[in-house]
Structures are given as C-alpha cells and as structure tokens.
Amino acid sequence: MSKPHKSITAQDVADYAGVSRAVVSRALSDNGSIAPETKAKVIAAARALGYQVNFLAQGLNRKRSQLIGVVVARIKDPFRSSLLEGLIHTIQRRGYQALVTEVGSEKDLESTLRQFTQFRVSGVIVTSGQPPAALVDECVQFKIPVVGINRHLDIPAVDFVCSDNQQGAALATAQLLESGCHSFAWLNCQSSTWAGIQRGVAFEQTLARARHAPKSLKRIIADQDGYDGGEAAALAFDLSQGLPDGIFCANAQLACGFLDGMRQRGFDAPKDFHLIGFDNTPQTAQYSYRLTTLNQDIPALCSEVLNCLESRNKSPNQAARLITVPVSLVLRHTSPDIHLG
Amino acid sequence: MSKPHKSITAQDVADYAGVSRAVVSRALSDNGSIAPETKAKVIAAARALGYQVNFLAQGLNRKRSQLIGVVVARIKDPFRSSLLEGLIHTIQRRGYQALVTEVGSEKDLESTLRQFTQFRVSGVIVTSGQPPAALVDECVQFKIPVVGINRHLDIPAVDFVCSDNQQGAALATAQLLESGCHSFAWLNCQSSTWAGIQRGVAFEQTLARARHAPKSLKRIIADQDGYDGGEAAALAFDLSQGLPDGIFCANAQLACGFLDGMRQRGFDAPKDFHLIGFDNTPQTAQYSYRLTTLNQDIPALCSEVLNCLESRNKSPNQAARLITVPVSLVLRHTSPDIHLG
C-alpha cells in the first residue's frame, strides 16, 4: 500500500537518467535530435519510475490537447449509438481521446463548441445540429478543424462526410420498381434531419426519372421521429385510396414503427407492400422485422472523418470538402431479392 | 472575418478592467475575497473581451480537470447506450465533461485508466470490465474517485451503484408464480456480466424459497450474448421434455432473441410460455415484442454515481459504499398483468 505519492514528473526522470528535462521531453516525443543511447536510457528511466506525461501541461504547451470533441444527440437511438461507437473506436485507434457532449438544442451546441475550444481539442466532430457559423469561426480561429457527418452546410473551412443518399435512393427505387411496385410512398417525420430530407428529394427525383410512366407518390409525414412516429403514422394512415405498395423510409426506426403500425391494422410486408428503410441498424436484421435497408458504412464514415481532421490540421486553409461514402442495399424480407424469388 | 487571433488571457481581462490577474481569477471562480463591484467590473470586462478560461492551464494548476472518465463497451447495445446517454447527461448537468473510452479487454482498461489519470480527471465511471486492483490503486493515489455501475467487487475505496437484482428476481418470480407457471427456466449467456450472474442466483433462490412445492428450474446458457445468442438458444432448445412455461432472462436482448427463436419454431408468448427480461430497453416496448421487463432506473443510477464521485472527492477516505437502486416491473404482453386479465 503506497502513500498518496507526489506524481512523477519529467524532472524526476531526468534526475534518474542523469540528463536534463529537455532531453526527457525529446526522448519521449521524437521531437528534436537526441543520441540513440541517450534516448534508450531515458526511456528505461521513464519505465523504471512509471512516468506518465501530464496531458494538461503538455496540451498547455503545445496549445493543443489530444482530445477530439464529439457532438451527439439522442445517443440511445440505434443508428446514432452505432455511429458513436465507431467514432470513439476510430478516435482511439488514431491516438486521440473522445470528449463526448450531448446537445439538446442549437444553443447547447454553442456552449459545447466553446468548451471544446477551452480544452484546445485537436478537432470537433458534429453528428447532430448545425454548427452556427459564428461559433465555427471561433474554432477556425483557434485552428481547430471541424467536420460534420451526414449533413452538409456550406460553411467555409468545414468538411463534411456523408453517406450517399442519392445512391441510396436510386438503389431503393430500382429495387421497388423491379419488384413491380406501382404506387409509392415516402415516409419521413416533421423536423427531419438534413440527411432525411435529402433522401426524400432524391427518391422523388429518381422515381420521376424512371423509364416508365410517372408513378404515384404519396408523402407521409410523421409527427415525430423514431419508432413511435412511424407507428403513429401507420395507424393514422388514410386507407380510403388503398395502400401504396412501395414504401421508402427516411430511417430504420420510422420503418420499424410503420411496419408494426400496419401489422396492427392487418397489413404486413412483403405481402401487402414493400418497405425499405435507411440505416441498417441491428434491429432491422431481427426476425420480427427483417427489413430491407440501405447500409451505411460506419467504419468508412469514421475513417473519412478522421482523415479530414488530420488533413486539415496539416493544411488548415484548404478548401472545404464534401466526402461521399457509398451505401449498399441489404435485401431482406420486407422487399425480397427478386432474383431469388 | 477576423484573423487567427491570439487567444484572450486573464491578463488581457485584467488590463481591460484595470486590476491584477489574481483578481480576475477570483472574480471568475468565487474563490477568495473580492469586492462586489470589482467582481462585476471584471465580469463585464471578461464578457466584453469574450474571455474563455483555458481549461488546460486551470487543470494543471488545480491538479484536477473538470473531466470525468467513462469506461464503456459495446455502446451500440441498447441498454448500454441508454445508460451512456444518462451518464453523459448527468455529467454535463453537474458541470463536468465526459471523456468516453471504449474498452475491448481488461488490458484496454489498464491503459485507459492510465490515460484518465494523465488528464487528471475528477472521477472515473466504470460501466464495463473489472478495474484491476493495481490500477485503481493508482487512481486512488491521485485521489481520483472510481465508481462502478452494475457490478461489485470488493475493492477498497471504490464505490458501486447497482440496480437491485434481488428485488428484480423477486418481482419476476412473483409475477410468474401468480400467473400460474409451473416449470421454470433461466436464460443467460456464457461470459455473462456480473449483474447477469447475480440475477440468475437471485432467481433460483427466490424460486426455491417460494411457498409451494419446489418447482423445476432449467438453466439455458446461450453461447453468446445479445439477440443472436438468445435466438440461437431458442432454436437449439431441446423440446423433448416440453417447454418451460415461466422463463426469466438475464437481459432484454437475450429475451428478444429467444422470443423470436421460439416464434420460428411455432411457439409464442404468452400463449405457450411467459417471458420476463431484465433491462427495459426501448425495443422491448415495441409492438413486435411487448416484453414484460424489469426497468432499471437510469436517471437514479446516474445520479447516485455522481453523488458518489462528488462525495468521495470531499472525503476520499470514507469506506467503500454499495448503493442499490430499486427496479420496477413493467408488465406487457409476454407476461400480462393478471389483475387485468
């Protein structure tokens, strides 16, 4: 049982190794020239003493911590938690640490971004909310790179990484058309994310461009997001003009809810309609749903995000980039593979 | 468009307000005596200049950052992401920031804990893995409080906050007995968490203590955790001796998978058996599952966790505590309320 000891500093290591503090710093950070044997000696000393760099002091000096700020919202939503998991994993793999902040409102985002700068983070990842230009400007002034996921605003010096919503919509449209669907519906919620809106627009466009005669397209707008929103939308759906037979959903949660809502009214997919959702969440693979979905490549998204961060750390003034990550169609029960049928 | 400006320091505020740096520090931290009007003057100056404390410098000085380290694993698991959401929310509400680290193995935990100390975190929350005594000792030496959730080891100076597994098992047993179940089963996975094991033990004990004759109890051990594990266990279940009619699950994911697995074999709850799971995850409320579960009071858990942290920061040498948080039974379709039946 050791006493509450004073923590070991670089000076202790220096004394132990018989060198100066400066040499210790160089030995441990590969920065500045140092004789190989001196370096080995210092590293041995550091190990012997159990020396740990004080990140606070290091960051204060370097004017940059090895922290990366991550802005999230509604973590318990399945897709978001998968994305967060991927981000944290990637952040750690690249030698950083994740400073995770949950925001409820745009106003939260403001103070959050401010706190990030106060910690001199090496980068900021925004997965929710729209960074107010003024605040981003503040980050830019601190030379802190900012990157957004699955959203895109035209903010100077801010990069964005997005799943390919166009391609997703095209894949879904093709699948529904090939399956012989005639009347279509698009399901989204009010207060949709930017990505959701894009998907809807792309769906309408792809459908309009389809070779054969124009198809009917109904827009279903749920009052709220998530499973509950989708379920309520299904329960409230006006069936007097029949049920569309090809339905595309802005996200998987809405889709699962919609499916369950329709089941409560005696309809089911693929018997009565085809259903495709975005976001291949674990739940969509389960026996009770087996939802055909568009898979977002989370590892690729995360990897690109960190590439952006690191690249902009090197050259802060490069033009803002928009990186698009391909999606893929996962065929399951709610709109089966016609080639297997 | 402002230039990459030098950041504003306490000295700038001091100059602007016509006072010394020390006064600025006092004005902003309520620490040390200061004339009300001076304080107001400083605060006005700080606001005018847009001054932001440098947390790195502050932490270096105070020997403590306002960071709280959170150790998690498999974030995308529904209960875990809900818990993480609660933790982050609570951490922020109390004026800290969450440093979130994902661990895969015990070895990860070691380096993680070390990194936390390097950031001089104000506390460590362990939601996964078992903190190795030696490392915890290191934290203790830095006077960093450590608290674990839903696990309990007898480590000096480490507090634990747990949902009441005993009570949960008792509630489940009572419900199953009152519903007239005769043969029972306990479903868990190999490599279960500490909490899962506790629940199983408590279930067996409660059942054994039940007033009427001893009941049959079968243990089903899935090869893996989660939905897939539960489903596989159901598909592999030996039906030659019939299906138990009262089944209790270590967690909701296993339960959902088991239910779906049984459905694939033509059985369903509550028709053929009653099913109760732990963890009231959002998914269990959905129409396709409507699982009777034991609800963990996440806000209460999180609140207690931070209470422990703050309390131990005040008096580091107090005895280790184990705080138990009540659970509640949420009656749904897979084991309905008999009083409504």
Added chain:
DNA sequence: TTGAAAGCGCTACCAT
C-alpha cells in the same frame, strides 16, 4: 547532441 531558460495560462499564497 545537450542544457539552460523562457514561457504556456492559470491559481494560490503572502504581503500589503
């Protein structure tokens, strides 16, 4: 290659 020394921005102690 190495060491001395000047900060990084802040807090806290000690005089005043």
Added chain:
DNA sequence: ATGGTAGCGCTTTCAA
C-alpha cells in the same frame, strides 16, 4: 480587498 509572485509540468527556442 488587492497585487505581486511563485509555481503547476511540459515544450521549445537558443547557446554552448
């Protein structure tokens, strides 16, 4: 109540 000042532990010139 206020101001001067000595660090916190580290990095990074600049000389030697």
